[in-house]
Amino acid sequence: MASNDATGPGPKPRTLENTSPPTTATATATTPTPTYRYRDSQITVPVVNDGSNFFRSLVLDMYKTGKYSDFTIKVDGSAREFHVHRAVICPQSRIFEAACRGEFVEALTRSMTLTDDDPDIVDRMIRYLYTHRYDDSEDWDYESFRHRPQNVKHASATNSTSSGTTTTTTTTTSQEAHSSKPPQSPRSLHVYAIADKYLINPLKDAARGRFAKWASVHWSTPSFITAAREIFDNETGNYSELKEVVLAPMVQHADSLLSDQNEAMGSFLRDYSDVGVEVLRRVLEQNRIAQRGLEVDIADLQSRVSSLKTDNKKIGMLQSQNHKLNKELLEIKMVVLAWKKDLRNTRNEDRGNNRNTCGAAEETRAHASNSNTR
Secondary structure, three states: OOOOOOEEEEEOOOOOOOOOOOOOOOOOOOOOOOOOOOOOOOEEEEEEHHHHHHHHHHHHHHHHHHHOOEEEOOOOEOOEEEEEEEHHHHOOHHHHHHHHHOEEEEHHEEEEEEOOOHHHHHHHHOOOOOOHOOOOHOOOHHHHHHHHHHHHHEEEEEEEEOOOOOEEEEOOOOHHHHOOOOOOOOOOHHHHHHHOOOOHHHHHHHHHHHHHHHHHOOOOHHHEEEHHHHHHOOOOOHHHHHHHHHHHHHHHHHHHHHOOHHHHHHHHHHHHHHHHHHHHHHHHHHHHHHHHHHHHHHHHHHHHHHHHHHHHHHHHHHHHHHHHHHHHHHHHHHHHHHHHHHHHHHHHHHHHHHHHHHHHHHHHHHHHHHHOOO
16 A cells, blocks of 8 residues: 655654455455554554545544644543644634634644533534544434324323322333433534534534434423523524424424423423414414315315216206106107017918918819819
């Protein structure tokens, strides 16, 4: 494999050392994938035909090990530090680019301290910059897929027994209701906020799409309400685009969310009356549209009924005419049958007369023959 050319100041690139086993005539399909290791380094990456996968693995290993890093990101209030590479983070974020160039303190000290950020979310942001991959599997409560939304009851229901005692039961679609931990908003929400803060638009779009899918499934869980509160409490504008994402499932499932049994949603709507008004406005608008559609359907049905009535009248007239024609045809058949009968009788009479005439002629001939003989 040819070594890459490097430009600019700095040490010359190290050559790659082949650590894969030598090829033999007995090699089979199960031969391990060959790998390359940098000299004087613990970084080992698989050699694959796809160059993008090769460099993604290479760059990610550089981030994990901190090798050749030239910039440090710190988080205020946390001892955790992230050793990164300016060549990776600066082209993807104008905030980091501005901090790393010029005469800013960050550029001189080659370090930057982030405030009001979660170290775990920062790590997710940096990993995305290195891999362009984003995983939010821990946000998903797969238990929600096994229950139907109409069976959701977040409020406690009190049932009386025959002995006079009462029992309280609570039914939810999520395991979080049975745990002692308070409901948490999904990490995709915080990833969206940090991507918006540091102007990483691809990550922002990815997080917004993941959060929209999450909200469309988890709209009946306490975590959804926690996320909604966080979005509408935010005053920086980072979550302004996500308000529509939260309102959409609330309007779609208004019958379940606005029921008397859903006390958590009722409390949320009381705290955010403008959200409740907007949900009701959209529900009414949807009902208006549906009503207009029904009116159009009713008018169309009435037109079809009128057309069917006209067709039925035509069919009745045709049936009456058909009845008359059948009656006339029957009379004609009767006349034809009578005529055939008369014709048959006339032929029989003619045949009888012919037989009598022939008999009389034969008798005359026989009498004449007898007279001649005498």
